[in-house]
Each structure stands twice: as structure tokens, then as C-alpha cells.
Amino acid sequence: MGSVQIEESSLSAGRQASEKPRLPGLAPLARLLRPVHRHLFICAALSAAAAGAGLVPYIAVAELARAVLPPNSPASVANVAWASVGIGAAGAALRLVLVFLSSRIGHYADAEMLHHIRSRLIRHLGQLPLGWFRARGSGAVKKAMTDDLEEMHQLIAHALGEMIGASVAIIAGLGYLAFVDWRMTVVTAAVLASMCVFYRIAMRSMTHHILRLIAAEEKISAASVEYADGISVVKAFGTSGKVLDRFAEAVLEYKLAMRDWVLETRFSSAASRLLASEMTVLGAVMIVGLPLIAAGHLNTSSLLPFLIVGIGLPTSITPAVQGSQGLRKGRVSAAHIESLLSRAPLPEADEPLRPHGHHIEFDEVRFSYDGKADAIAEFSAICEPGTVTAIVGPSGAGKTTIASLLPRFYDVTGGAIRIGGVDLRSMDAATLLSSMSLVFQDIVLLRDTVTENIRIGRPNASDKEVRAAARAARIEDVIERLPQGFDTLLGAQGTGLSGGERQRLTIARAILSRAPIVVLDEATASLDPDSEVAVQEALAELTRGKTVIVIAHRLHTVMGADQILVLDHGRVIERGTHEALLGKGGLYARLWAAQHSGAQQ
Numbered sequence: 001m002g003s004v005q006i007e008e009s010s011l012s013a014g015r016q017a018s019e020k021p022r023l024p025g026l027a028p029l030a031r032l033l034r035p036v037h038r039h040l041f042i043c044a045a046l047s048a049a050a051a052g053a054g055l056v057p058y059i060a061v062a063e064l065a066r067a068v069l070p071p072n073s074p075a076s077v078a079n080v081a082w083a084s085v086g087i088g089a090a091g092a093a094l095r096l097v098l099v100f101l102s103s104r105i106g107h108y109a110d111a112e113m114l115h116h117i118r119s120r121l122i123r124h125l126g127q128l129p130l131g132w133f134r135a136r137g138s139g140a141v142k143k144a145m146t147d148d149l150e151e152m153h154q155l156i157a158h159a160l161g162e163m164i165g166a167s168v169a170i171i172a173g174l175g176y177l178a179f180v181d182w183r184m185t186v187v188t189a190a191v192l193a194s195m196c197v198f199y200r201i202a203m204r205s206m207t208h209h210i211l212r213l214i215a216a217e218e219k220i221s222a223a224s225v226e227y228a229d230g231i232s233v234v235k236a237f238g239t240s241g242k243v244l245d246r247f248a249e250a251v252l253e254y255k256l257a258m259r260d261w262v263l264e265t266r267f268s269s270a271a272s273r274l275l276a277s278e279m280t281v282l283g284a285v286m287i288v289g290l291p292l293i294a295a296g297h298l299n300t301s302s303l304l305p306f307l308i309v310g311i312g313l314p315t316s317i318t319p320a321v322q323g324s325q326g327l328r329k330g331r332v333s334a335a336h337i338e339s340l341l342s343r344a345p346l347p348e349a350d351e352p353l354r355p356h357g358h359h360i361e362f363d364e365v366r367f368s369y370d371g372k373a374d375a376i377a378e379f380s381a382i383c384e385p386g387t388v389t390a391i392v393g394p395s396g397a398g399k400t401t402i403a404s405l406l407p408r409f410y411d412v413t414g415g416a417i418r419i420g421g422v423d424l425r426s427m428d429a430a431t432l433l434s435s436m437s438l439v440f441q442d443i444v445l446l447r448d449t450v451t452e453n454i455r456i457g458r459p460n461a462s463d464k465e466v467r468a469a470a471r472a473a474r475i476e477d478v479i480e481r482l483p484q485g486f487d488t489l490l491g492a493q494g495t496g497l498s499g500g501e502r503q504r505l506t507i508a509r510a511i512l513s514r515a516p517i518v519v520l521d522e523a524t525a526s527l528d529p530d531s532e533v534a535v536q537e538a539l540a541e542l543t544r545g546k547t548v549i550v551i552a553h554r555l556h557t558v559m560g561a562d563q564i565l566v567l568d569h570g571r572v573i574e575r576g577t578h579e580a581l582l583g584k585g586g587l588y589a590r591l592w593a594a595q596h597s598g599a600q601q
């Protein structure tokens, strides 16, 4: 693990330089909770009532204690005693019922809220441009869908009830004590207030530390997802990957954040806990109460409720403080979720148009990833149905970017792309995507059977059609040799299939879709010669009669293309057939010569 050790000093320096994080306001939380606000209100009212009922047995005991003191007669004591026992027992029973009901309603509201937010997130994520996922990775999605929702769950199902219950217990307790003797109540309230001040001092940097811990948790979460996503690369290159460095850095940052918090508050926290004990209230009550009794200003019976009910009140301070921590975390999570929900979705046309035919027109297309440098500076071309258009050029010329603009992974920043005469932005997403098959180098297979992995191409296709597509893609024999044939379960990496076989599986998917436009990005780049022959046969089957756009590095694979566009720095600098471009002696001819010089020697 030598390579993943991070210097504590470098982290601390970076942290000091960074801007002070701020706690988001309550508004995002209130907006997210709006759909369940009625249930939350009922839950809060029940928690408050339960806290009040929970106080009743103590008040009953206090009243009983007052009743047994002289000068009351034995007969009246018996009456009060039974009444106190009855009321106390009823209070305890009522508290149980109310806690049960509030917990049921709280968990119901929690489930409703999680369902509601998850549905909104899923719907919204489906509308975001794919480019957003590529840029942000799965970490941001995982964080919102699991970590942030877990914080919201903790807040609704636990923290809110704890905070309200604890606050009501303190207020109701002081109310009863004020009814007994207001002077002693002032003393008790002053002690409780000083405890709160101490807590406040101990926790003054709580927001800062909570935000720092949350930021470190986010980094741990993102690095874990990145690690799982790239496990094959990580394994291939041992522990020297940057992913592990990022993970180690995030774990260390979490440890440091926790350590700093504990160190900073070790004295004030210990003092506030010591102070917020029953003994403090007991001491204060005795110090003030006994002289008052001695001077004849207070009855002994009036002191008892302060010893029975009053000294229990400090125990409510800790749950109230813990609840407020939950509220802070919930505010941060709600702000995260809302910022994800407010990401601009791919704009959809109000009245979508249907394309007439499937010729593609790139009309002076420009595109920039960052709004500054143009990845595509000027790209114009017409691709007719039944023809193959190849896009070639040096690395970084913009070939993959062009392929990403067609399915609207990103929208062009200038010019337009039209299919059948209709701007992509005027078509609805379903029509656009169903009009094209995309075969990219990154092969994504779902954790499902082979059949279902092919059927994604056309969800209502019959098993027979799936099988026919597999046959056309030259993969049927391979599938039949798998343990359960077409019912074999595949992993995300297509366990049990070679690179070429997985590629043919995705070609089968594309064949099944019958889409009239086919976009191939480096589809045969990494295959051995045997696989490449099989994949080329499958591709010939897929592309017959379609509007085909091929992005290629190896020029011999596109020699037969109807037109070849040579891209450099985001511009088409040459166009024509293979022979014509060789005759020109330009960039294409030089790339060709560079790729085939070895073969000619």
C-alpha cells in the first residue's frame, strides 16, 4: 500500500486554504418534504403528545410524594395515591400508544417520501443528457440515490421525532414545575439554559465539522464507485492506480475531520455532558430550595416535584442536540438532491416533428465541451440512406464527438444536425433513439440473460426474432455452447464471452432493432484477426441498406466507404472516396502511408 499513503500535512494545508463551507438553508428540505408534510405534521404532534404523556408518571409520583407528607390525613392520602397510580399508569400506557402511532406514521411518511424522491430522481435522470453521466460518473447518482436518501430517512424517521419529543418534554416539565413554584422553576430553567449555552459552545463548530465529514464521505463514496467501475483496470495495474490514492486520501480526510472535531471539543464537550446531568439540577435545587424552606418561604412538598421531575429534564438535552445534527445533515442532503433535480434536462420540443426518411445532414456543426475550445469547429456532410460514410482522422480530431452528437448525448453549440430534414432538437427522444443503432467500443451488457441482453434492441421482439438476430450477427453457435444457452445469465462484463463475442452480441441487439441508421465507433478496433472476420460479417449484415456512419482508426476497414471525411482539429479538411483521397496526397494519404508502410517493407 506504499503508493496510497497520503501526507496528513498536505491535506491539512489544502484544507486551510479552502473556502469555509456553508450550511444550506431549510428551503430545499421544506420543498422536498412538501408531499408528506401532512403526515409529518401528524407525526410531530404525536411525538409531542407522547413526550407529554411520558412526563405524566413522573408528575403522578411527584404529586403522590406531596400527598403523603403531613398534614394530609391517611384517608385522603389513599385516595390521592390510587388516583396518582391510575393517572401515572394511564400516562405510561398512552405514551406507548402514541410512540407506536408516531413511529408508524413517521415510517409511512418516510417510505412515501423516499418513493416520491426516488421516482423524481429516476424520471429526471432519464431526461438528462448522456454527456452529463459521462462527465459526472456513477458516483453522483449513487450518492443521491442512496447516501442522501439515507440521511433524509434518518431525519424523518428518527431525528425529527427525537428533537420534538425532547423539546416538548422540557417545556411541559417546566410548565408543571411553574404550576408548583415559579421561583424554583426559574432556578431550574436557568440551569437548563446554561447547559444549552455550554452545549452550544461545545458544538459551535458543529456545522463546519459536519460539512467537512459529509464532504469526506462524498469523496469516499465517489472513489468506491470509481474503484468498482474500474476494478479490471485496478487489478491489472495493482494498487498503483490513482483510484486508490483518491480513496486513501478521502478516508484519511474523514479520519482527520473526525479527529479535529473530537480534539477541538474534548473539554467543552466533557464539561457540557457533566453539567447536563441530574446532579447539577439537584445541586442547584438544593442550594436554593433548602434556605427558602428554612426561612419559611417554601414548603417541603413544593420542593419534591423539582427533585422528581426537574432532575430528569437534562436527559432530554442530548437527544435534542443529536436531532439537530440529523437536521443539519438532512439539509445538506436535501440541497444535494435538489441540485441534481435542478440540472437542466435535454430540451424537448413542444410539438415534435417526424423525420421524412433517414438521410442525415450535418449543417455547419460546431460543438464545445467547455464553452471555450471547439471540439468540432466546422463539420458539414450529407449521409444518404444505403451509403456508408467513414469519419477518419488523427487522435483527438473529434470523431467520437461527432458520433456522440447524433443520439444527442450532447446538443450542438452551433449549426444543426437533421435526420430526414428534421433538426434532432425538434424530434422526440424516443423517435430519435429508435431511428438509430449505436455500436460503440465500450460494450455494456446488463446482468440478465443473453436473450434479454439482445432483446433490449426491440423489447417486443419474440424469442424467434432474438435467435434470428443472433444468427445474423454470427453469434448463435457461441450462445448455444453456453451452459444455459440463450437463458445464460451474463455479468456486466459479459462473463464467459470473449471481446469479439460480446461485440457480436451488441451487433445482434442492433440488428434486432431494425433501426435505419447505424453508427459504429471503432467497432472492430481491439479484436484479433479471427474475431474481426466474424464481426465484419456481422456488421455487413447489420449495415445492409442503412444510413451508416463509421468512425475508424484503421483505414483499411473503410476503404469501400461511399465517402470518407477526414477530420482534423474538429474540421473536415478532405472528403472523397479512398482512391480520390489517395490521389490528393493530403492528410488521408499520409495517414494511409503511415499505417501501411510496415506492410510494404
Ligand SMILES: Nc1ncnc2c1ncn2[C@@H]1O[C@H](COP(=O)(O)OP(=O)(O)OP(=O)(O)O)[C@@H](O)[C@H]1O
Residues within 6 Å of the ligand: 134, 135, 369, 370, 375, 393, 394, 395, 396, 397, 398, 399, 400, 401, 402
Ligand atoms: N467529455 C469531454 N470533455 C471535454 N473534452 C473532451 C471530452 N471528450 C473529448 N474531449 C476533447 O474533444 C476533442 C475531440 O475528442 P474526440 O474523442 O472526439 O476525438 P477522436 O477523434 O474520437 O479521438 P480518438 O481517435 O483518440 O478517440 C479532444 O480534444 C478531446 O480531448
